[in-house]
Amino acid sequence: MPTGTILIIGAGGVGSVVAHKCAQNSDVFGKIHLASRTLAKPDAIKKDIRRRWKVDIETHAVNADNVPETVALIRKVRPDLVLNVALPYQDLTIMDACLEAGVHYIDTANYEPLDEAKFEYKWQWAYQDRFRQKGLMAVLGAGFDPGVTNMYCAYILKHHYDTIRFIDILDCNAGSHGHAFATNFNPEINIREVTQVVRHWENGRWIETPAILDDKSIHFLFDYPVVGKKDSYLLYHEEEESLVKHMPGLERIRFWMTFSQNYITHLKVLQNVGMTRIDEVEYEGRKIVPIKFLKEVLPNPASLATNYTGKTVIGCIITGVKNGNESTKYIYNVCDHAECYREVGSQAISYTTGVPAMSAAMMVVKGVWKGAGVWNIEQLDPDPFLEAVSKNGLPFTVVDYKPLPASRASF
Numbered sequence: 001m002p003t004g005t006i007l008i009i010g011a012g013g014v015g016s017v018v019a020h021k022c023a024q025n026s027d028v029f030g031k032i033h034l035a036s037r038t039l040a041k042p043d044a045i046k047k048d049i050r051r052r053w054k055v056d057i058e059t060h061a062v063n064a065d066n067v068p069e070t071v072a073l074i075r076k077v078r079p080d081l082v083l084n085v086a087l088p089y090q091d092l093t094i095m096d097a098c099l100e101a102g103v104h105y106i107d108t109a110n111y112e113p114l115d116e117a118k119f120e121y122k123w124q125w126a127y128q129d130r131f132r133q134k135g136l137m138a139v140l141g142a143g144f145d146p147g148v149t150n151m152y153c154a155y156i157l158k159h160h161y162d163t164i165r166f167i168d169i170l171d172c173n174a175g176s177h178g179h180a181f182a183t184n185f186n187p188e189i190n191i192r193e194v195t196q197v198v199r200h201w202e203n204g205r206w207i208e209t210p211a212i213l214d215d216k217s218i219h220f221l222f223d224y225p226v227v228g229k230k231d232s233y234l235l236y237h238e239e240e241e242s243l244v245k246h247m248p249g250l251e252r253i254r255f256w257m258t259f260s261q262n263y264i265t266h267l268k269v270l271q272n273v274g275m276t277r278i279d280e281v282e283y284e285g286r287k288i289v290p291i292k293f294l295k296e297v298l299p300n301p302a303s304l305a306t307n308y309t310g311k312t313v314i315g316c317i318i319t320g321v322k323n324g325n326e327s328t329k330y331i332y333n334v335c336d337h338a339e340c341y342r343e344v345g346s347q348a349i350s351y352t353t354g355v356p357a358m359s360a361a362m363m364v365v366k367g368v369w370k371g372a373g374v375w376n377i378e379q380l381d382p383d384p385f386l387e388a389v390s391k392n393g394l395p396f397t398v399v400d401y402k403p404l405p406a407s408r409a410s411f
C-alpha cells in the first residue's frame with residue numbers, strides 16, 4: 001500500500017518530469033500534488049499523466065513567494081515533503097513554509113537574490129539549526145548538476161579512493177532544438193548563470209577568470225563519449241562550493257560546459273544591447289526588467305522538446321588516491337533528447353534534472369535517507385540514490401581515464 005505524499009512546487013520543464021516520474025513510481029508516491037503560480041501548467045501536466053500512466057494527480061495554484069499561502073497549502077495536502085522545482089528565488093520562502101508546517105524540503109538550485117546574480121549556499125546553510133531543532137530534513141541541490149554530479153563524486157570517493165585530489169565536472173549538451181537561440185531551462189536563471197564572472201577553486205582559494213562571453217574566456221575541445229569533440233568553457237557552478245566543503249583533501253575543482261559559437265554570438269549581442277540586465281528600466285511609463293522581458297520572447301524551454309535531437313553527456317573526471325596510488329576515473333551519463341520526449345514529453349535537460357529530484361524524494365519518503373538538518377546531497381549515501389536514478393532512466397558508466405591538464409597553457 002503506497003503511503004508517500006509529495007507536494008511538487010513548480011510546473012515548468014523540470015516540474016513536469018518530476019510529476020511524470022512520481023506517477024511512474026506510484027507504489028512509493030501514493031498521492032501526488034503539483035502546484036504552481038497558476039493552474040494552467042499543472043492542469044496540462046495532470047492531463048498528460050492521466051493519459052500516459054493512468055494516474056490521477058491533484059493540482060493547486062500557489063504563490064510560493066508568500067509564506068502563509070504556501071503554509072496553508074502544505075497544511076491542506078499534508079505531504080511528507082515539498083519538492084521545490086520553482087525558481088531559486090523561492091527557496092527561502094518555501095524552506096520557511098516547510099519549517100512552519102513541519103515537513104521535509106528538497107530543491108535543485110541554490111537561492112539567488114532577485115537583484116543580484118549571486119550563487120552561494122550561505123543563505124540556505126543558515127537554516128541548519130532551525131531544521132535540526134524541528135527534526136526535519138532539507139536536501140539541497142538534487143538535480144543533475146548540482147545533484148548527480150555531486151553524488152558521482154561521493155560514489156567515487158566511497159568505492160575507489162581514500163581522498164580525492166582533483167575534480168573536473170563536464171556538462172555537454174550535444175543536442176539540437178532547431179531554434180536560432182534558446183535556453184534549455186528557465187532563460188532568466190540560465191542567462192544569469194552563464195554571464196557571471198567565472199571562478200574555480202585551486203589550492204585553497206577561489207580563482208577568478210573571464211566570463212564565457214569574454215574573448216579571454218578559458219575553453220578547450222574535449223572529446224566526449226558518444227558525441228565527440230565539443231568546445232567546453234570554464235564556468236562557475238554552485239556544486240563547486242559545497243564539494244569544496246565536503247570532499248576532504250580536494251586540491252582543485254573546475255566546471256566546464258559546452259556552448260556553440262552560435263549561442264555565444266547571440267548572447268554577446270543580447271548582453272551588448274542591454275537585454276540581459278537584471279535591474280529595472282523605465283519603459284513607456286512603467287518599470288520593466290530587460291532579462292524578464294527577454295524570457296517572455298524566447299522559446300519556452302519545455303516547448304523545445306518536440307523537435308530536440310541529440311544527446312547530453314554529463315559527468316566528472318576525478319583523480320584520487322587509494323593506498324598511496326593515484327589514478328583517475330571518468331563517471332558519466334548519456335541521455336537522449338528524443339527518447340525523453342517519447343517517454344515523458346520533455347527534453348533531456350528537464351529530464352536529467354527531474355529524475356534525480358524524484359529519486360531524492362523517494363529516498364526521503366522511504367526513509368532511506370534520514371537526519372535532521374540542512375544537507376547538500378553529497379553528504380548523504382550515494383548508493384541507493386544512484387541506483388534509483390539509474391533505474392529511472394539515467395544509468396552511469398565508470399571508466400579509467402587520464403587527468404585533464406592543470407593549467408590553461410596545456411589545453
Ligand SMILES: NC(=O)c1ccc[n+]([C@@H]2O[C@H](COP(=O)([O-])OP(=O)(O)OC[C@H]3O[C@@H](n4cnc5c(N)ncnc54)[C@H](OP(=O)(O)O)[C@@H]3O)[C@@H](O)[C@H]2O)c1
Binds near residue numbers: 010011063146
Ligand atoms: N540542478 C540542475 O541540474 C538543474 C537543471 C535545470 C534546472 N534546474 C532548476 O530547476 C528549477 C526549475 O527549472 P525549469 O526549467 O523547470 O523552470 P521553468 O520552466 O521556468 O518553471 C518554473 C516553474 O515555477 C513556477 N513558479 C515561478 N515562480 C513561482 C512562484 N512564486 N510560486 C509558485 N510557482 C512559481 C513557474 O510558474 P509560471 O510559469 O506560471 O511563472 C513554473 O511553473 C529552477 O530552479 C532551475 O534553476 C536545476
